[in-house]
Amino acid sequence: MLIKAFEEKEIAPGGMKAAALGGREVVVCNYGGTFYAVERACGHANARLERGALTGWILTCPLHYAQFDIRSGEALSGPAPKAPDSKHADPADPAHKTRSLKTWPVKLENGAVFVDIP
Numbered sequence: 846m847l848i849k850a851f852e853e854k855e856i857a858p859g860g861m862k863a864a865a866l867g868g869r870e871v872v873v874c875n876y877g878g879t880f881y882a883v884e885r886a887c888g889h890a891n892a893r894l895e896r897g898a899l900t901g902w903i904l905t906c907p908l909h910y911a912q913f914d915i916r917s918g919e920a921l922s923g924p925a926p927k928a929p930d931s932k933h934a935d936p937a938d939p940a941h942k943t944r945s946l947k948t949w950p951v952k953l954e955n956g957a958v959f960v961d962i963p
């Protein structure tokens with residue numbers, strides 16, 4: 846089912862914005878005028894990905910810096926290892942694998958961005 850997420854002009858190229866659509870938490874990304882929709886929760890430990898950085902088609906998580914391809918949702922890299930002097934658990938512990946993100950098809954119509962949520 847196509848659900849309207851945003852007006853195209855609400856997300857500048859290189860930008861992204863989160864929305865709840867059809868019971869899913871989605872981040873809509875604008876990569877050079879092409880829009881992509883990926884799940885909002887990071888595949889490592891569920892950080893909100895719209896708070897991360899979008900560089901080209903690579904979305905970097907704000908928490909431990911895992912990276913994802915917004916075109917496919919593929920996890921490109923896992924979290925960065927902890928600093929040697931950190932007292933926190935190592936986010937790169939292999940027990941916490943980074944899964945790829947779900948993605949949904951996007952359609953543009955009359956200046957609006959629609960996401961196809963089944």
Ligand code: FES
Nearest residue numbers: 887889890906909
């Ligand atoms: S929560 Fe995203 S890399 Fe850890």
